Amino acid sequence: MIARSSQGRLIRKLRDTLGEMICLALEDASVVEVMLNPDGRLFVERLGRGLELAGKIEPGAAEVVIGSVAHALGTEAGADSPIVSGELPLGGHRFEGLLPPVVAAPSFTIRRRASRLIPLDDYVRAGIMTHRHATVLRSAVASRMNIVISGGTGSGKTTLANAVIAEIVSLVPDDRLVILEDTAEIQCAAENAVALHTSDRVDMARLLKSTMRLRPDRIIVGEVRDGAALTLLKAWNTGHPGGVATIHANSAISALRRFEQLTAEVSQQPMREVIGEAVDLVISIERAGASRRIRDIMEVRGFSGSHYETSHHPQIDEESHAA
Numbered sequence: 001m002i003a004r005s006s007q008g009r010l011i012r013k014l015r016d017t018l019g020e021m022i023c024l025a026l027e028d029a030s031v032v033e034v035m036l037n038p039d040g041r042l043f044v045e046r047l048g049r050g051l052e053l054a055g056k057i058e059p060g061a062a063e064v065v066i067g068s069v070a071h072a073l074g075t076e077a078g079a080d081s082p083i084v085s086g087e088l089p090l091g092g093h094r095f096e097g098l099l100p101p102v103v104a105a106p107s108f109t110i111r112r113r114a115s116r117l118i119p120l121d122d123y124v125r126a127g128i129m130t131h132r133h134a135t136v137l138r139s140a141v142a143s144r145m146n147i148v149i150s151g152g153t154g155s156g157k158t159t160l161a162n163a164v165i166a167e168i169v170s171l172v173p174d175d176r177l178v179i180l181e182d183t184a185e186i187q188c189a190a191e192n193a194v195a196l197h198t199s200d201r202v203d204m205a206r207l208l209k210s211t212m213r214l215r216p217d218r219i220i221v222g223e224v225r226d227g228a229a230l231t232l233l234k235a236w237n238t239g240h241p242g243g244v245a246t247i248h249a250n251s252a253i254s255a256l257r258r259f260e261q262l263t264a265e266v267s268q269q270p271m272r273e274v275i276g277e278a279v280d281l282v283i284s285i286e287r288a289g290a291s292r293r294i295r296d297i298m299e300v301r302g303f304s305g306s307h308y309e310t311s312h313h314p315q316i317d318e319e320s321h322a323a
Contacts, residue, residue: 007089010072014090017068021055022110026091029116033154036062038105045154048291062106066097069108084108087183094183117187120163128285129294136297136313137283141167144218144242145280150255155285156292157246158222162187164244164283168218175242178214180207181222188220204228208235221245227266229259233278241280252282252298256308276303 015023025031025044033045036057044054057065066084070077073086077099084097088110097108120134140147147164151157168175169190177193179186182204184197194214196207204221205228211219212235219240221232224247236243249255256275263271284295297313 011090014068014072014088017065018090019057019061025054026093026110026112031112033112034110036106036108038103038107040105050289059105062108063099066099066106066108069095069097092184094185113185114159114162114187117162117166118159119166123160123163123294126291128292132313133294133297136281137164138167138171140281141171141242146236146241146243146278147245148224148255148259148279148282149244149246149285150249150252150258150282151246151285152248152250152287155287157285158185160283160285161220161222161244161246165190165220168242168244172217175217176215177218177220178211178216179220179222180204180211182225183222186220186222205231208232211235212240216240217242219243223247224259224262227262229262230266230271230274233259233263233271233274236278237274249284250286252284252296252312253308253310255279255282255284256300272303272308276300276308 021042022034025034028046030046030048031044032047035043037043040056040058042054042057043051045051067077069088070084072089073084075081075084077084077097079099079101082099082102084095086095088095092113094111094113095108099106120137123129124131124134141164149157149161149164165186165188168177169188173191175190175192177188177190179188179193179195181195182198184195196211198204198207204226208228208231219232219235220243224232224245232245247255247258249258256279259275259279260270260272263275279300282298282300285292286295299311301309303309
């Protein structure tokens with residue numbers, strides 16, 4: 001652990017090591033990700049503009065960056081520890097650094113922590129979702145539906161989750177929210193909220209078990225990625241409706257299949273009935289060029305024994321045709 005008294009010095013050193021170009025990018029609210037490839041080319045992704053080449057960084061300088069981040073995180077970096085992963089003390093951004101031999105030359109990616117909350121109305125104005133989509137989401141929040149947001153890497157799942165959570169805070173401000181994450185990305189303005197984070201010794205399943213003793217009204221999980229999915233589904237099914245979670249899947253129905261795969265990690269019995277009962281709404285978001293769009297909103301009414309009973313609110317509907 002870094003002593004509190006040296007935290008400011010560590011951050012200043014980290015800024016100097018990252019350099020002006022990267023620090024300016026991390027201060028830009030439109031930036032989503034900063035990526036250095038092994039060939040030394042640095043790319044920056046911005047909302048609405050996509051990827052742009054921002055410059056070059058020499059391998060030696062990139063290695064110093066990764067080493068400095070490792071020091072800040074209290075870990076090692078080198079041939080025996082070629083992967084450095086964690087949350088930067090500078091802004092809470094998510095860092096993933098790679099060194100040889102797993103890459104030809106030092107490489108890293110910084111996922112910028114969102115600093116600006118995008119409300120649902122802005123999603124509608126930007127054409128990412130329709131008015132109907134926003135109405136369905138607000139109705140789902142008010143009805144205490146369990147909402148799953150699915151999408152691929154960089155599709156905007158967490159940003160959309162933040163917008164849905166903002167609706168929860170607006171519509172039911174007295175609800176107690178318990179938020180579980182691996183990396184702090186969820187933004188929540190609720191007065192009654194508890195944020196929990198996994199660690200090397202405490203995994204998501206253990207956090208979920210503790211959550212049940214914290215008297216949550218709604219359980220929110222930053223990303224479901226392992227067998228803890230079954231614990232979450234059971235929690236949602238046993239008196240804690242109205243939760244939100246994200247999951248890595250490329251379509252709404254694929255999100256349910258992904259839950260099947262994750263629950264199979266800890267159970268030999270198929271959990272389709274549990275999934276069908278716990279998940280009420282799946283929002284599928286995807287990249288669309290330099291922007292994002294809602295691909296589908298799927299309501300789940302259960303599992304009939306052979307298939308999930310669903311209904312859909314796709315991106316292309318009569319509202320968009322009437323426009």
